[in-house]
Amino acid sequence: MTSANELWYTDERRALREAVRGFTRREIVPNLPAWEEAGELPRSLHEKAAELGLLGFDFPEKAGGEGDFIDLMVANEEIILAGGSTGVTSALFSHTIGAPHIAAAGDPWQLDEFVRPVVAGTKIASLGVTEPGTGSDVGSITTRAMRDGDEYVITGGKTFITSGTRADFVTVAARTGGPGHRGVSLLIVESDRPGFTVASRLKKMGWLCSDTAELVFDQVRVPARNLIGQENTGFLQIMQRFESERLTLAVQAVATAERCVGLAKEHATVRTTFGVPLAERQVIRHKLAEMQRQTMVARTYVRDVTARWAAGEDVGAEVAMAKNTAVAACDFVVDEAVQIHGGMGYMRETEVERHYRDSRILGIGGGTNEIMNEIIAKRLLGAP
Amino acid sequence: MTSANELWYTDERRALREAVRGFTRREIVPNLPAWEEAGELPRSLHEKAAELGLLGFDFPEKAGGEGDFIDLMVANEEIILAGGSTGVTSALFSHTIGAPHIAAAGDPWQLDEFVRPVVAGTKIASLGVTEPGTGSDVGSITTRAMRDGDEYVITGGKTFITSGTRADFVTVAARTGGPGHRGVSLLIVESDRPGFTVASRLKKMGWLCSDTAELVFDQVRVPARNLIGQENTGFLQIMQRFESERLTLAVQAVATAERCVGLAKEHATVRTTFGVPLAERQVIRHKLAEMQRQTMVARTYVRDVTARWAAGEDVGAEVAMAKNTAVAACDFVVDEAVQIHGGMGYMRETEVERHYRDSRILGIGGGTNEIMNEIIAKRLLGAP
Ligand SMILES: Cc1cc2c(cc1C)N(C[C@H](O)[C@H](O)[C@H](O)COP(=O)(O)OP(=O)(O)OC[C@H]1O[C@@H](n3cnc4c(N)ncnc43)[C@H](O)[C@@H]1O)c1[nH]c(=O)[nH]c(=O)c1N2
Ligand SMILES: Cc1cc2c(cc1C)N(C[C@H](O)[C@H](O)[C@H](O)COP(=O)(O)OP(=O)(O)OC[C@H]1O[C@@H](n3cnc4c(N)ncnc43)[C@H](O)[C@@H]1O)c1[nH]c(=O)[nH]c(=O)c1N2
Numbered sequence: 001m002t003s004a005n006e007l008w009y010t011d012e013r014r015a016l017r018e019a020v021r022g023f024t025r026r027e028i029v030p031n032l033p034a035w036e037e038a039g040e041l042p043r044s045l046h047e048k049a050a051e052l053g054l055l056g057f058d059f060p061e062k063a064g065g066e067g068d069f070i071d072l073m074v075a076n077e078e079i080i081l082a083g084g085s086t087g088v089t090s091a092l093f094s095h096t097i098g099a100p101h102i103a104a105a106g107d108p109w110q111l112d113e114f115v116r117p118v119v120a121g122t123k124i125a126s127l128g129v130t131e132p133g134t135g136s137d138v139g140s141i142t143t144r145a146m147r148d149g150d151e152y153v154i155t156g157g158k159t160f161i162t163s164g165t166r167a168d169f170v171t172v173a174a175r176t177g178g179p180g181h182r183g184v185s186l187l188i189v190e191s192d193r194p195g196f197t198v199a200s201r202l203k204k205m206g207w208l209c210s211d212t213a214e215l216v217f218d219q220v221r222v223p224a225r226n227l228i229g230q231e232n233t234g235f236l237q238i239m240q241r242f243e244s245e246r247l248t249l250a251v252q253a254v255a256t257a258e259r260c261v262g263l264a265k266e267h268a269t270v271r272t273t274f275g276v277p278l279a280e281r282q283v284i285r286h287k288l289a290e291m292q293r294q295t296m297v298a299r300t301y302v303r304d305v306t307a308r309w310a311a312g313e314d315v316g317a318e319v320a321m322a323k324n325t326a327v328a329a330c331d332f333v334v335d336e337a338v339q340i341h342g343g344m345g346y347m348r349e350t351e352v353e354r355h356y357r358d359s360r361i362l363g364i365g366g367g368t369n370e371i372m373n374e375i376i377a378k379r380l381l382g383a384p
Numbered sequence: 385m386t387s388a389n390e391l392w393y394t395d396e397r398r399a400l401r402e403a404v405r406g407f408t409r410r411e412i413v414p415n416l417p418a419w420e421e422a423g424e425l426p427r428s429l430h431e432k433a434a435e436l437g438l439l440g441f442d443f444p445e446k447a448g449g450e451g452d453f454i455d456l457m458v459a460n461e462e463i464i465l466a467g468g469s470t471g472v473t474s475a476l477f478s479h480t481i482g483a484p485h486i487a488a489a490g491d492p493w494q495l496d497e498f499v500r501p502v503v504a505g506t507k508i509a510s511l512g513v514t515e516p517g518t519g520s521d522v523g524s525i526t527t528r529a530m531r532d533g534d535e536y537v538i539t540g541g542k543t544f545i546t547s548g549t550r551a552d553f554v555t556v557a558a559r560t561g562g563p564g565h566r567g568v569s570l571l572i573v574e575s576d577r578p579g580f581t582v583a584s585r586l587k588k589m590g591w592l593c594s595d596t597a598e599l600v601f602d603q604v605r606v607p608a609r610n611l612i613g614q615e616n617t618g619f620l621q622i623m624q625r626f627e628s629e630r631l632t633l634a635v636q637a638v639a640t641a642e643r644c645v646g647l648a649k650e651h652a653t654v655r656t657t658f659g660v661p662l663a664e665r666q667v668i669r670h671k672l673a674e675m676q677r678q679t680m681v682a683r684t685y686v687r688d689v690t691a692r693w694a695a696g697e698d699v700g701a702e703v704a705m706a707k708n709t710a711v712a713a714c715d716f717v718v719d720e721a722v723q724i725h726g727g728m729g730y731m732r733e734t735e736v737e738r739h740y741r742d743s744r745i746l747g748i749g750g751g752t753n754e755i756m757n758e759i760i761a762k763r764l765l766g767a768p
Contacts, residue, residue: 130727134657135657135726135727136657136658136726137657137658137659140658140659159727160727202731202732202733203731203732203733204730204731204732205730205731205732205737205740205741206730273518273519273520273521274520274521274524275521275524283754283757284754331719335715338744338748339747339748339752339753339754342519342520342748342752343514343519343543343544343748343749345748346588346589346590346744346745346748347586347587347588347589348586348587348588348589349586349587353589356589356744357589357741360722360730360740361730363723364722364723364726364727364729364730365727368723368726369723370667370723373667
């Protein structure tokens with residue numbers, strides 16, 4: 001391979017891109033305004049995506065999965081490039097943050113009960129780590145899971161949970177041991193268990209079609225077989241999967257940037273002011289040039305790191321650099337894309353307006369810019 | 385005076401600040417979420433603001449006005465600092481962009497018919513310059529006003545008109561002469577004239593409580609006495625008043641930044657991660673320091689230029705520099721304020737989230753960042 005990019009355009013992945021593009025234009029783009037209004041995606045979209053095989057990427061064949069992490073990234077990219085959004089991908093693919101721990105643990109009953117249906121698009125999965133009192137500081141969560149015979153009794157609250165109002169089950173981080181990260185376990189909590197409540201559907205700046213829940217667990221009982229992996233290994237499991245989430249967010253940021261460069265270019269070509277198309281003004285040309293430069297550099301770096309990560313290399317710090325690079329490029333591009341659109345850039349009917357709001361979450365979710373810098377600094381400098 | 389700031393804190397203006405603060409906390413803050421939802425301010429707010437004398441600033445006494453432009457700026461500032469928003473000020477004070485041309489022209493009938501009632505809060509005024517085909521390029525507007533006996537017949541369309549769905553009258557820029565800026569006049573168009581339609585209420589990124597209209601004029605007849613000033617002097621009148629609009633937007637940007645520094649500081653003080661309040665982390669401290677620096681520098685510069693402008697100096701380029709400086713500071717601050725709030729910064733219940741969306745318009749409305757640079761460059765370099 002002469003370039004990190006090639007892997008993303010094999011013949012198979014070109015075909016995948018075309019399929020996803022068709023799917024996006026047919027099933028997503030015409031409905032997106034209504035979903036943004038409704039505040040959620042319909043279940044039928046998960047089923048349709050599953051028919052196309054989009055929900056099985058990076059999941060094991062024994063749970064119905066097929067395709068790898070790069071395929072998942074290509075699908076994310078193409079949904080955004082074809083007129084979808086990171087709101088759509090975050091909700092449609094919430095199983096890629098909610099179910100991988102289960103897949104990795106490999107318990108056959110759990111695979112059949114939870115992973116297989118999400119791959120088939122018939123169940124929706126969420127990840128419940130963040131709490132009102134603690135986000136970045138995952139090791140400080142206070143939701144408790146007390147062992148009681150063959151059950152765990154879970155009490156506590158989670159917030160900002162993507163797909164949490166629709167989820168059939170949530171992979172919940174709960175304290176089974178002492179304080180700190182060594183006392184955390186992951187448990188599958190079905191949303192129809194008594195004591196499980198969606199306390200609120202949160203209203204957000206963007207990601208409007210992606211429902212976000214505050215959840216309350218009031219002595220929710222789940223069988224012990226809902227424990228994922230070993231007791232008190234939850235923190236490690238979360239951290240391992242965080243890297244794929246971060247790469248996903250990085251890929252989404254790059255795709256959003258790429259889409260917005262295209263949209264801004266188009267607008268600059270058709271809009272005339274003072275008798276001259278914007279695309280002929282030097283200031284606009286240089287804006288677009290810089291938008292393109294940042295996007296392409298971020299895309300190449302993100303793809304390079306993704307390939308290394310997928311090949312099993314230890315690239316935690318590089319993943320953090322990839323996320324921050326992609327987010328910075330995206331932040332810059334969506335802002336300039338709005339600016340180039342002038343007043344239209346502020347209107348909800350304009351696609352770049354949505355990307356501007358949607359993408360503001362990318363430097364916060366899955367580990368903030370500052371937490372990424374902590375990771376990079378630790379690799380570079382050691383612990384303080 | 386030893387500092388540009390003093391003028392903003394005379395005894396009278398300290399009292400004004402306190403009055404506006406009380407008004408904002410009592411009348412605005414508790415209702416703002418509902419107005420954001422409704423997409424407009426109630427007329428009663430204009431009446432209440434008028435009772436306090438807030439709508440008469442910078443309008444002549446013979447039309448019921450009292451107080452000057454600095455008073456108006458202080459009122460703008462204080463509404464935002466006390467928990468209001470630029471959405472509120474843009475809609476509540478839309479008469480400060482819609483009616484000054486009438487006040488300056490000084491026709492007694494127009495003063496009584498239009499200016500007096502807006503100062504009393506019983507009529508709402510808008511400014512209609514921008515058209516779908518032309519924004520920055522004001523000289524290219526295509527809305528026509530044809531003289532027909534004692535009337536003008538107006539045909540065309542305007543868009544992005546603040547308060548336009550509620551307005552009792554709109555100060556409309558229309559072409560009465562040949563092409564270019566020399567053929568433009570300003571005419572008062574009452575919204576109950578046959579042929580005047582609100583074609584749509586635009587959905588926006590922010591300024592949700594500030595209604596924004598697309599207007600269509602289909603052979604709307606207005607009496608010739610609705611002409612503001614002389615025929616074909618509209619462009620000059622618009623350009624003269626643009627400077628006060630730009631200073632107002634600059635003051636709003638600074639106040640938004642100041643408010644958000646305060647909110648971010650407060651959050652950083654109460655939020656603990658990894659056992660330590662955010663306000664003790666060096667990265668957060670330096671963010672807040674830089675936010676404060678940019679805000680204070682912008683505030684001082686904007687106030688200095690405002691004082692010079694109010695004293696009648698020719699400071700068109702400085703006004704442009706003030707607007708761009710204030711907008712850049714505000715953009716930086718609202719972004720970091722959201723970031724410091726983490727996931728909460730993305731939630732609609734969080735005040736900085738609203739400021740983030742609201743303030744994105746400030747670098748677009750009233751002349752974009754790029755148009756400001758054109759003005760500065762022209763002063764510095766001459767015409768190209
Ligand atoms: C729309 C949306 C969707 C989701 C989520 C959030 C949002 C907004 N999240 C939660 C998300 O992961 C969480 O918001 C981030 O991890 C950040 O945590 P806090 O919001 O608590 O900010 P926190 O309070 O940790 O941080 C606030 C600010 O302080 C900074 N900071 C923190 N510690 C610092 C330090 N030591 N030094 C310097 N700066 C520091 C941060 O970088 C940030 O800028 C989530 N969660 C989940 O479990 N499942 C999900 O599905 C989702 N989905
Ligand atoms: C919420 C809101 C509220 C209002 C308004 C807008 C919005 C969004 N406006 C309209 C506003 O004044 C208008 O949007 C701006 O003047 C910009 O004009 P356009 O949107 O047409 O952008 P335009 O198409 O002119 O510009 C698009 C982009 O190109 C850039 N550009 C343009 N010419 C350039 C050049 N020669 N060189 C380099 N770059 C150039 C601009 O800087 C901008 O980035 C308005 N209007 C009104 O009449 N009454 C009102 O009440 C309001 N209120």
